[in-house]
Amino acid sequence: MPAGLPASVPDNAETEYAGETTEVTVREALRDAMAEEMRRDARVFLMGEEVAEYQGAYKVSQGLLDEFGAKRVIDTPITEHGFTGLGTGAAFAGLRPIVEFMTFNFAMQGIDHIINSAAKTRYMSGGQVSAPIVFRGPNGAAARVAAQHSQEYSSWYAHCPGLKVVAPWSAADAKGLLKAAIRDDDPVIFLENEILYGRTGEAPTDPDRIVPIGKAKVVRDGTDVTITGFSLMMETALAAAEMLEQDGIAAEVIDLRTIRPLDTATVVASLKKTNRLVSVEEGWPFAGIGAELCAVAMEQAFDDLDAPVARVCGADVPMPYAANLEKLALPDAERVVQAARAVCYAG
Amino acid sequence: MPSDAAADTGSATRESLISYYRDMLLIRRFEEKAGQLYGMGLIGGFCHLYIGQEAVVTGMQAAIREGDSVITAYRDHGHMLTCGMDPKGVMAELTGRIGGYSKGKGGSMHMFSLEERFYGGHGIVGAQVPLGTGIAFAHKYSGDSGVCLTYFGDGATNQGQVYESFNMAELWDLPVIYVIENNKYGMGTSVERASSTIDLHQRGAAHGIPGEAVDGMDVLAVRAAGEKAVAHARKGDGPFILEMVTYRYRGHSMSDPAKYRSRDEVQKMREERDPIERVKALLASDGAEGDALKEIDREIRGIVNQAAEFAQNSPEPDPAELYTDVLAA
Ligand SMILES: Cc1ncc(C[n+]2csc(CCOP(=O)(O)OP(=O)(O)O)c2C)c(N)n1
Ligand SMILES: [Mg+2]
Numbered sequence: 001m002p003a004g005l006p007a008s009v010p011d012n013a014e015t016e017y018a019g020e021t022t023e024v025t026v027r028e029a030l031r032d033a034m035a036e037e038m039r040r041d042a043r044v045f046l047m048g049e050e051v052a053e054y055q056g057a058y059k060v061s062q063g064l065l066d067e068f069g070a071k072r073v074i075d076t077p078i079t080e081h082g083f084t085g086l087g088t089g090a091a092f093a094g095l096r097p098i099v100e101f102m103t104f105n106f107a108m109q110g111i112d113h114i115i116n117s118a119a120k121t122r123y124m125s126g127g128q129v130s131a132p133i134v135f136r137g138p139n140g141a142a143a144r145v146a147a148q149h150s151q152e153y154s155s156w157y158a159h160c161p162g163l164k165v166v167a168p169w170s171a172a173d174a175k176g177l178l179k180a181a182i183r184d185d186d187p188v189i190f191l192e193n194e195i196l197y198g199r200t201g202e203a204p205t206d207p208d209r210i211v212p213i214g215k216a217k218v219v220r221d222g223t224d225v226t227i228t229g230f231s232l233m234m235e236t237a238l239a240a241a242e243m244l245e246q247d248g249i250a251a252e253v254i255d256l257r258t259i260r261p262l263d264t265a266t267v268v269a270s271l272k273k274t275n276r277l278v279s280v281e282e283g284w285p286f287a288g289i290g291a292e293l294c295a296v297a298m299e300q301a302f303d304d305l306d307a308p309v310a311r312v313c314g315a316d317v318p319m320p321y322a323a324n325l326e327k328l329a330l331p332d333a334e335r336v337v338q339a340a341r342a343v344c345y346a347g
Numbered sequence: 348m349p350s351d352a353a354a355d356t357g358s359a360t361r362e363s364l365i366s367y368y369r370d371m372l373l374i375r376r377f378e379e380k381a382g383q384l385y386g387m388g389l390i391g392g393f394c395h396l397y398i399g400q401e402a403v404v405t406g407m408q409a410a411i412r413e414g415d416s417v418i419t420a421y422r423d424h425g426h427m428l429t430c431g432m433d434p435k436g437v438m439a440e441l442t443g444r445i446g447g448y449s450k451g452k453g454g455s456m457h458m459f460s461l462e463e464r465f466y467g468g469h470g471i472v473g474a475q476v477p478l479g480t481g482i483a484f485a486h487k488y489s490g491d492s493g494v495c496l497t498y499f500g501d502g503a504t505n506q507g508q509v510y511e512s513f514n515m516a517e518l519w520d521l522p523v524i525y526v527i528e529n530n531k532y533g534m535g536t537s538v539e540r541a542s543s544t545i546d547l548h549q550r551g552a553a554h555g556i557p558g559e560a561v562d563g564m565d566v567l568a569v570r571a572a573g574e575k576a577v578a579h580a581r582k583g584d585g586p587f588i589l590e591m592v593t594y595r596y597r598g599h600s601m602s603d604p605a606k607y608r609s610r611d612e613v614q615k616m617r618e619e620r621d622p623i624e625r626v627k628a629l630l631a632s633d634g635a636e637g638d639a640l641k642e643i644d645r646e647i648r649g650i651v652n653q654a655a656e657f658a659q660n661s662p663e664p665d666p667a668e669l670y671t672d673v674l675a676a
Contacts, residue, residue, distance in 0.1 A: 045488070071488070076515065077511075077514055077515065077518070079511040079514065079515065081477070081507060081508045081511055082477050082480075082508050082511025082512050082514070082515055083511075083515065084477070085474060085476070085477025085478050085480070085481065085508060085512070086477045086478075086480050086481035086484060086512065086515060088477075088478060088481060089418075089466070089477060089478035089479060089480060089481020089482045089483075089484070089485070090481040090482065090484045090485045090488070091481070092466050092478065092481070092482060093416065093481065093482040093484075093485035093486070094485060094489070095484075095485045095488060095489075112471060112474065113474065113477065113478075116470075116471050116474060117469070117471075117474055117478060121457075121459075121467070122672050122673065122674070122675070123452055123672045123673055124449055124452060124453040124457035124459075124467075124468075125448075125449050125453060125457070125458070125459040125467070125672075126447070126448065126449035126450035126451075126452055126672055127450070127671065127672035127676075128448075128449070128459050128460070128461050129459045129461060129466065129467070130675060161673050162673055162674065164674075184675075185674075185675035186674045186675050
């Protein structure tokens with residue numbers, strides 16, 4: 001990990017929340033979100049590989065089988081195409097499934113149902129049939145597992161109308177956004193991150209507290225350059241902001257939190273102040289989230305730009321296994337600093 | 348009331364035979380009209396007619412009850428009519444008008460009616476199989492004792508997701524009846540050229556799912572098999588597979604040169620196996636009956652003509668509809 005990364009996700013609870021909070025890991029925050037929503041609504045159930053007896057491949061569903069029983073916490077066979085479709089059919093018929101993918105890499109076997117069945121049916125039915133379903137699981141680069149197990153999917157899903165795409169960073173957002181996703185009447189892709197599971201933060205204990213989908217969050221104020229990130233890349237962006245501060249550059253850092261619908265208003269408002277934008281993402285550059293932000297900046301803030309938008313992305317290659325190459329393939333704070341200095345013409 | 352069931356109609360009353368005749372004829376005339384409208388350029392894209400297969404949905408519908416669900420692929424007009432959906436709304440969807448079941452945004456292959464528990468209308472071969480299995484899951488989860496009829500073609504039986512569904516359905520005893528409509532071809536490829544084993548009703552054997560082959564041109568045979576399968580699923584014994592051996596008279600869709608089969612093959616089926624003629628033969632024993640059937644024919648033509656008229660007069664969706672129904676309002 002590059003120097004300067006924060007050891008834990010800072011308290012990211014919404015400022016308006018005045019209620020009680022408790023320190024939890026992101027993993028626990030996700031579990032608590034599911035448990036609270038399952039208590040609230042009998043239609044909500046969890047299915048996926050190893051979610052019940054094994055307590056989750058990444059232990060996210062710890063304790064849920066005990067509390068809710070095998071009817072609502074369901075171990076599936078290793079059959080992504082099948083259970084992605086089965087979950088979607090159950091959602092058509094009025095249930096509120098949470099489908100866990102062991103990782104999003106395996107969701108590609110079920111992506112036909114995510115796009116063709118879940119995302120498009122409301123439209124194709126003229127508004128009659130909805131698919132209130134959450135597809136969740138770890139997304140993005142994992143350590144030393146090479147190309148098939150290490151990929152970031154946000155732009156794949158964000159491309160598609162009919163889906164919502166959420167990628168939280170902090171424990172509070174993980175909890176509040178997952179609760180919002182479960183209550184949402186549309187299919188939500190909920191992108192978690194394996195490395196973040198162990199990070200801790202304060203999260204609200206009030207079961208009625210949700211974080212609305214579609215709202216980015218300014219997590220650090222600044223005047224010289226805007227840096228956007230989401231999920232694990234928030235650590236990179238914030239580490240870069242701290243390094244930049246030592247150079248006398250005040251970076252404003254935005255956690256996008258929701259990728260679709262993208263909160264362009266928050267990004268544009270920040271741009272109007274800083275006149276410079278650096279987008280950080282772990283995914284590939286081509287048609288990625290940074291590419292979308294370039295378009296947003298050009299279309300909505302052209303006259304405010306003092307420099308071309310810079311993108312810091314994963315390298316445009318399948319993820320390598322070798323430790324040195326893998327490090328080179330992923331954005332780090334140093335590259336974000338370089339990009340920020342470049343758009344600030346700071347040499 | 349005297350028993351008017353003919354000797355060779357098993358348990359079917361005259362009343363039920365008349366109703367099957369009516370339902371099958373409605374599908375046939377509706378599809379013929381759809382073919383005409385397609386020829387006139389009023390229907391676009393893919394349009395798959397159900398002519399020849401009418402006994403399958405008619406017999407199966409007679410085996411289920413209110414509260415049960417139905418899902419199928421793109422060859423779906425017959426299923427919708429049999430579920431009780433309004434022919435006007437179906438035809439207007441074919442013409443892409445606001446009066447269609449999906450406001451013109453789904454077309455022939457994608458229509459739904461939550462009211463009739465008809466869940467589509469799916470264009471991806473095999474996709475409806477896990478979806479239907481999920482609907483059955485919801486029936487079981489909510490304990491409403493409903494079952495889901497999940498229809499798919501012979502071609503679709505070679506999709507991997509079918510077997511993923513079979514496995515989960517049997518593992519979890521889901522109340523789903525898999526109705527394979529074996530019409531001998533998937534587009535231009537015969538079952539023999541596509542499938543390593545052609546006894547499609549045995550495709551669940553590896554998962555312990557019982558299966559039966561059924562004469563899909565005989566509505567009474569379909570109904571009898573359907574009743575047995577539905578009873579099995581409803582009492583909690585899990586899925587059942589019915590292979591309906593049937594035939595489609597028309598091309599795969601409207602643009603099918605039909606080089607893969609002979610005219611004779613089709614002609615022979617029409618003459619010897621037609622499901623509507625079969626029921627007619629059971630009914631039309633005397634002059635009075637003949638008149639009754641003629642009256643039904645007349646009535647059906649009226650319904651279909653009205654549907655066609657509605658489908659042509661209903662306006663196209665307002666341009667503002669382009670951006671509605673993407674997400675919940
Ligand atoms: C996944 C997928 N592959 C290919 C197609 C194109 N396609 C549409 S219908 C069809 C044949 C399917 O045959 P069958 O399942 O026997 O159904 P039938 O048309 O005979 O009712 C094909 C290949 C498709 N719609 N979806
Ligand atoms: Mg076929």
